[in-house]
Amino acid sequence: xxxxxxxxxxxxxxxxxxxxxxxxxxxxxxxxxxxxxxxxxxxxxxxxxxxxxxxxxxxxxxxxxxxxxxxxxxxxxxxxxxxxxxxxxxxxxxxxxxxxxxxxxxxxxxxxxxxxxxxxxxxxxxxxxxxxxxxxxxxxxxxxxxxxxxxxxxxxxxxxxxxxxxxxxxxxxxxxxxxxxxxxxxxxxxxxxxxxxxxxxxxxxxxxxxxxxxxxxxxxxxxxxxxxxxxxxxxxxxxxxxxxxxxxxxxxxxxxxxxxxxxxxxxxxxxxxxxxxxxxxxxxxxxxxxxxxxxxxxxxxxxxxxxxxxxxxxxxxxxxxxxxxxxxxxxxxxxxxxxxxxxxxxxxxxxxxxxxxxxxxxxxxxxxxxxxxxxxxxxxxxxxxxxxxxxxxxxxxxxxxxxxxxxxxxxxxxxxxxxxxxxxxxxxxxxxxxxxxxxxxxxxxxxxxxxxxxxxxxxxxxxxxxxxxxxxxxxxxxxxxxxxxxxxxxxxxxxxxxxxxxxxxxxxxx
Amino acid sequence: xxxxxxxxxxxxxxxxxxxxxxxxxxxxxxxxxxxxxxxxxxxxxxxxxxxxxxxxxxxxxxxxxxxxxxxxxxxxxxxxxxxxxxxxxxxxxxxxxxxxxxxxxxxxxxxxxxxxxxxxxxxxxxxxxxxxxxxxxxxxxxxxxxxxxx
Numbered sequence: 001x002x003x004x005x006x007x008x009x010x011x012x013x014x015x016x017x018x019x020x021x022x023x024x025x026x027x028x029x030x031x032x033x034x035x036x037x038x039x040x041x042x043x044x045x046x047x048x049x050x051x052x053x054x055x056x057x058x059x060x061x062x063x064x065x066x067x068x069x070x071x072x073x074x075x076x077x078x079x080x081x082x083x084x085x086x087x088x089x090x091x092x093x094x095x096x097x098x099x100x101x102x103x104x105x106x107x108x109x110x111x112x113x114x115x116x117x118x119x120x121x122x123x124x125x126x127x128x129x130x131x132x133x134x135x136x137x138x139x140x141x142x143x144x145x146x147x148x149x150x151x152x153x154x155x156x157x158x159x160x161x162x163x164x165x166x167x168x169x170x171x172x173x174x175x176x177x178x179x180x181x182x183x184x185x186x187x188x189x190x191x192x193x194x195x196x197x198x199x200x201x202x203x204x205x206x207x208x209x210x211x212x213x214x215x216x217x218x219x220x221x222x223x224x225x226x227x228x229x230x231x232x233x234x235x236x237x238x239x240x241x242x243x244x245x246x247x248x249x250x251x252x253x254x255x256x257x258x259x260x261x262x263x264x265x266x267x268x269x270x271x272x273x274x275x276x277x278x279x280x281x282x283x284x285x286x287x288x289x290x291x292x293x294x295x296x297x298x299x300x301x302x303x304x305x306x307x308x309x310x311x312x313x314x315x316x317x318x319x320x321x322x323x324x325x326x327x328x329x330x331x332x333x334x335x336x337x338x339x340x341x342x343x344x345x346x347x348x349x350x351x352x353x354x355x356x357x358x359x360x361x362x363x364x365x366x367x368x369x370x371x372x373x374x375x376x377x378x379x380x381x382x383x384x385x386x387x388x389x390x391x392x393x394x395x396x397x398x399x400x401x402x403x404x405x406x407x408x409x410x411x412x413x414x415x416x417x418x419x420x421x422x423x424x425x426x427x428x429x430x431x432x433x434x435x436x437x438x439x440x441x442x443x444x445x446x447x448x449x450x451x452x453x454x455x456x457x458x459x460x461x462x463x464x465x466x467x468x469x470x471x472x473x474x475x476x477x478x479x480x481x482x483x484x485x486x487x488x489x490x491x492x493x494x495x496x497x498x499x500x501x502x503x504x505x506x507x508x509x510x
Numbered sequence: 511x512x513x514x515x516x517x518x519x520x521x522x523x524x525x526x527x528x529x530x531x532x533x534x535x536x537x538x539x540x541x542x543x544x545x546x547x548x549x550x551x552x553x554x555x556x557x558x559x560x561x562x563x564x565x566x567x568x569x570x571x572x573x574x575x576x577x578x579x580x581x582x583x584x585x586x587x588x589x590x591x592x593x594x595x596x597x598x599x600x601x602x603x604x605x606x607x608x609x610x611x612x613x614x615x616x617x618x619x620x621x622x623x624x625x626x627x628x629x630x631x632x633x634x635x636x637x638x639x640x641x642x643x644x645x646x647x648x649x650x651x652x653x654x655x656x657x658x659x660x
Contacts, residue, residue, distance in 0.1 A: 055649040168564055169515075172522055175557040179529055182553060186536075186546040193533055193546060217595070224591055224623075225584035390625055394618040395637040397591070398611045401598060402641050405607060406651045411599055418595050425588070429577050430514035448549045456543040 004130050011357030015365050020060050020358065027064035028366045031071020032373055034088075036079050036385060037392065038223060041088040042072030042312075043328040043435070044215035048396065050208060050336055051403035058340035059355045063362040065336050066316070069329045070122060070363065073272060073309040074370045075381075077114040081107055081301075082232035082382055090272035090311075093280040093304035099233075100296035108239025108378075113250050113298055114305040115374035116242070121258030121306035122367040125313035128262055129320075129360055133349065136321035140346035143322075145457065146464050149450040150474035152443040155324045157481040158268040159436050167485035170433045177440025178447075180205050187449055200412040207335040208407050210441050213420025214427070214434050215328070216400045220393050221425045232385045240375060246298055253283050253299035254306045261307030265314025268326035271435075272308035272315075279307030313363060320356055322346060324443070328435035331442045339407075514577050515568035519561045526557035590622045606656035608646075612638055 014020060034045035046068050053061035076091030081098035094114065101110040143151070160170035183194045184204025195201040242250075257279040264275040283303035284293040293300050315327045323344035325331040337344050342352055349356050373381065404417035427434050458464035466472045529550050537545030580588060594614050601610045612634055619630035645651045
């Protein structure tokens, strides 16, 4: 514990260096804006801005990108409360009650409780991160190739089973991501696969065109379908003050939401959206006034916002300690590390101590900046929502194209970005989840190389995956994550059958 | 969504077939270790099984809400934007990437979105300055320069 605190002190020295401080500020401001823009989530924003990070040191780049990730959680609240359009998916539950409160003249209270809740939960989650990450990384040092294969597989299967939406579609989209990652040269034997004679494909498809296309371009195309000329509800600084009654009503909700969000964030695949929905539903169950939920419950807003920010921070633990991203945003962050020439995994904490501890310290600093931006400056950011989205969309698209070109200096990459943009748009229309594609592209190489290394070690015997207790446990978790959606489906069917039977009995007795 | 699920399943089934067919000449097992076709075989097999499962479940369930396609105006905006984006790639080697991007922005703002001239010019100027400042001046990226030399 003392070691962790000493390392954190070292991290603060890194984070408070003037240049790093400036990029943390830029990151959280961009995150706040990106979160507020309807149709552009933090993962899209991070992917779009990834090429910019080539010009800055890795530590600074990661701090800025992480700032966009959690800044987006704060920013999403503004549009949800003032316009009733969630700026990003994790703010859906905030829009339900937050906008109702704004219509009742309580926009300031909703924004204020969101900012305070996000701040307290964020600081709590980062504190937990300080103490949980080092022992987990140390434990993971004993992992070998079978454990890595199973861990990467778990990252994908858990996304499907815990995430919202159809698990079948999520796993199918992860398979699509694996297909994309197969394109190029076999990493072990060097033979070309699925290149169709195109020399540009021999190096494989980079993560960036997939992420920028599927998240950035696709989301802008989908948001251009309709006009967003909206008139946000006005709010003033003096409306931001919370009364003692408001605070008493919300403090437990913030605590509950924060804890729940942190644990959900730890699970691969769950992420801030699931966390905010679960926290809202849990709060409704515990509330003395559940009838207010959906009509303007301040504690509902507090719980949802605390949970989404806490989950965004919690999701960093598996990424930093194990090198396994649990969400689309952490997948982009992991890709940023790889692009900067840093090898993620349990050794990251030892080999790149300044980076990891600097990043953790930067999140304390970033959350304080965001609290300031969201309390006294909330009306200023709210005024920015008056800029019609149509003026921003062309700029976002141009930055996507230019960014895609900048990564490899080839127009072929720009073409790939557009291709994946079109694919991503069709996926939005067909209600197919996009995060598993990106997660699979990031994890594919680790999965394939560790699977083949394992089978090489065991001379083809699958027993290697159950030989060590750790790999056996991971295998059970993978199987469990695949069986969970099946069990849920069977339970749902049984309940539906029972309801139908009870319905027919009541009709017969009438 | 039923039709969308059927189409998604068929597309993924075809992709699984393509992965299997184009990698079947590669070795599945090389001496004492998995070969280059090992991973593609299992990815294609999993893709095929899951696609069939999605197809069967979509065919068995009653028709749900339809796909949320945009109205005619929205559809036009998406098609014109996508077309404009592809045109950037075609025209960039001749006109230069930055010049093409400026033309694309003006096309999108004035023709597709029908926004007012002055704010559109201002938006284009700010974005171009940002792109130039960050990518050219700061990161030193050399963009393709066309006939205009920019």
